[in-house]
Amino acid sequence: MSVRPAVWLAATLVVTIDLFTKQWALSALVPGVRHPVLGDALSWQLVFNSGAAFSLGEGYTWVLTGIAVVVTVGIVYYARRARGRLAVALFGVALGGALGNLIDRLFREPGFGRGHVVDMINYNNVFVGNVADIAIVGAAAVFMLVSLFGKRLVEPAPGDPAPAAKATP
Numbered sequence: 652m653s654v655r656p657a658v659w660l661a662a663t664l665v666v667t668i669d670l671f672t673k674q675w676a677l678s679a680l681v682p683g684v685r686h687p688v689l690g691d692a693l694s695w696q697l698v699f700n701s702g703a704a705f706s707l708g709e710g711y712t713w714v715l716t717g718i719a720v721v722v723t724v725g726i727v728y729y730a731r732r733a734r735g736r737l738a739v740a741l742f743g744v745a746l747g748g749a750l751g752n753l754i755d756r757l758f759r760e761p762g763f764g765r766g767h768v769v770d771m772i773n774y775n776n777v778f779v780g781n782v783a784d785i786a787i788v789g790a791a792a793v794f795m796l797v798s799l800f801g802k803r804l805v806e807p808a809p810g811d812p813a814p815a816a817k818a819t820p
Contacts, residue, residue, distance in 0.1 A: 658730045661743025662750060669751035669782040676771035691775055698779045699760075699767035716756040716764045723749045729805055737797065738804035741790045748786030 680686070680697035687694045726749055730742035752768050759766030770779040797804060 654727055654730045655733065655739050657736075657739045658733065658743040658746060661740055662747035665744055665747025665782070665786045666751050666754070669747070669786070670754070672771065672782050673751075673755070673769040676769060680771060685773060693775070694773040695771055696773040696779055698770045698773075700770050700779070701765075701767045713764055716753070716766075719749060719753045719756055723753055732805040732808065734804055734806050737793075741793055741804065744786045745790035745794075748783040748790065751781070751783030751786070 676695070676697050680695055682697045682699065685694045685696045723746065726742060726746045730739075730746065733739045733742050755768040756766045757763060759769065761767070768781065768783075770781045770784070772781060772785075773779045794804060
């Protein structure tokens with residue numbers, strides 16, 4: 652089974668928006684300077700993040716790049732078993748987010764595999780993120796929410812036993 656074209660289309664859309672906004676931030680913002688959008692709650696601020704979320708793991712950029720590659724491959728692997736339009740869209744959005752940040756890690760300064768992710772959306776001084784982060788977190792949140800309601804988003808792997816049918820009283 653191959654990955655549906657709609658997954659690649661959604662991923663391409665997210666990567667394009669992510670790269671466009673990062674390029675805008677690089678050309679329009681001065682690193683570290685906050686520009687309020689909604690008071691203190693939301694502002695633009697150019698930051699170069701060598702770590703993961705909340706800048707955790709700074710100094711381990713190669714490790715984070717390796718993890719990003721594994722996650723990206725995992726998304727592509729499971730996207731082949733996407734069940735329905737919602738699952739296809741979610742896998743595409745998650746893949747686009749993963750690729751957007753992976754592109755930074757591979758090709759931005761200070762060098763291949765050690766690149767810093769460009770972040771520009773400051774959320775109340777709690778953390779600074781980007782469009783790729785929004786895609787990753789948003790897709791994960793919807794996956795979890797849908798799963799809580801018992802909806803399966805992936806087809807069982809070949810050879811896996813079928814899910815047990817619900818007993819009716």
